[in-house]
Amino acid sequence: MVIRKKGDLSYSDVTPKALYMGRRNFLLGLLATSGAVAAYKNFPSLVAAAGPTGSVPVKLNGLVQGPYSKDNISEKVTPAQDAMHYNNYYEFGTDKTDPSKNANSFVTTPWSLSVEGEVKKPRTFTMDELLKLAPLEERIYRHRCVEAWSIVVPWVGYSFSALAKLVEPTPSAKYVAFQSYFEKKQMPLWREAGIELPYVEGLRLDEAMNPLTLLCTGMYGETLPNQDGAPVRMVIPWKYGFKSAKSIVKIRFVKDQPPTTWNITNANEYGFYSNVNPNVDHPRWSQAKEHRLGGGFFDRPIPTLMFNGYGDQVASMYAGMDLRKNF
């Protein structure tokens, strides 16, 4: 067990890159945030007092290596440029390139995450508390979108169970419900999303407590860029991407299966479980294969793996269940 010293996570190594934003937005962002960055660098004590700012990814130091870290994973990581500029975040537009263009000014500081419901010790966490709650680990996971494309991402975070243990779920807690941030003013494209907002997701308690389930605060060695769900999101690698809610503000331990956004939108197409499963097609397309982003022009689609290749760790949770019915 690694005990993290206070101040292990340094904000001093600020690395804003044109990579995360379009060049024009980057320059604008740079202008807007340079003052704040200077404050970070020189007067860390001022940061807490500073007003709300848009977040620029900063390097996370002292990441812990584990079974899913670089040394143990042979899979080729998707270039950051591809992973960060092609994703779904409907609050910022429905085109895959929209989030990286429209989320730049999203204000994520200060942030608080409320954990409540069937727990003995409900509490609200600040981002600082979340970042220091457990050692931050780098985990390279396959990430499979329900739209049949996939990426391999080095996420940063720790098992969700670490947070859950702190709040002590009661025996009546059977599910966990996640709620994403939603504010019309900050997300003016919400009307076109065609989904009910705020975005809500859910897991069965055992799924949430599975060590693979990641409470994620970063990717590619840095804090999360806005378009990827800054400042804190879930990553559940054996489920389709939409199960991993972004920019989480509320976590509720509950008795009954909570409603989930895509299931509300179209129950025939998106089930509560949404485990990656090559044998159960989406009604409108096959799930047998996927396109791995960042490959060559003529790369063939690759076969999709059952539970996205994490069957050894998760299949037992679904023993005896009809996965065609519980898709």
Next chain:
Amino acid sequence: MIKAILTSKWTKVLVFALCLAPLAILIWRGFHNELGANHIEFITHATGDWTLRFLVLTLAITPLRKILRQPQLIRFRRMLGLFAFFYVCLHFATWIGLDKFFDWPEMWKDVQKRRFITVGFAGFLLLIPLAITSTAGWIRRLGGKRWQLLHRAVYLTAILGVIHYYWLVKSDVTKPLQYAWMLGILLAWRAGDWLYSRWTRPAARPIQRKTSTSAETA
């Protein structure tokens, strides 16, 4: 002046070049690594979008030439229609070669099972006879009436194309609805034009006949 421009050989060359621009841009982007993270989707969407745009443009020619009283616009209709066919072929080829990588059984399953692919495929098939019979020789062989009847299939293709798009999106129907509106207006104009001519012509015809017969007898 406008007539001179519309009838100029060079205008046709220019329009032809403009119609190729979307492809040129796509190729340029390809060589400059600007097709985004998912190039297959990018190409599929670009060619699909341009197919719908060219279908809409083709269907806009007749209303425009009547409203603007520029009959010469008809010179561009076949070209625009054939470019719609050209881009749908690229769209289809992208699906076969890049998306599905020649997995024929899988594709056949998709055509049968996925309704958005079924309607898209049907729309594509319908365009083939229209492309083949687009020449002057075929107009002669079929006769103007029958040729025209056959080429009304383009209305169906356009409708199927928009449905294909509408059924494909996950939840944001903004763009498919934009095409649906444009197509709806163009088809409604035709319906209005047809009704109008039906109302006015039966009355006009007997009069015309009478005058012509009276002219003959006189």
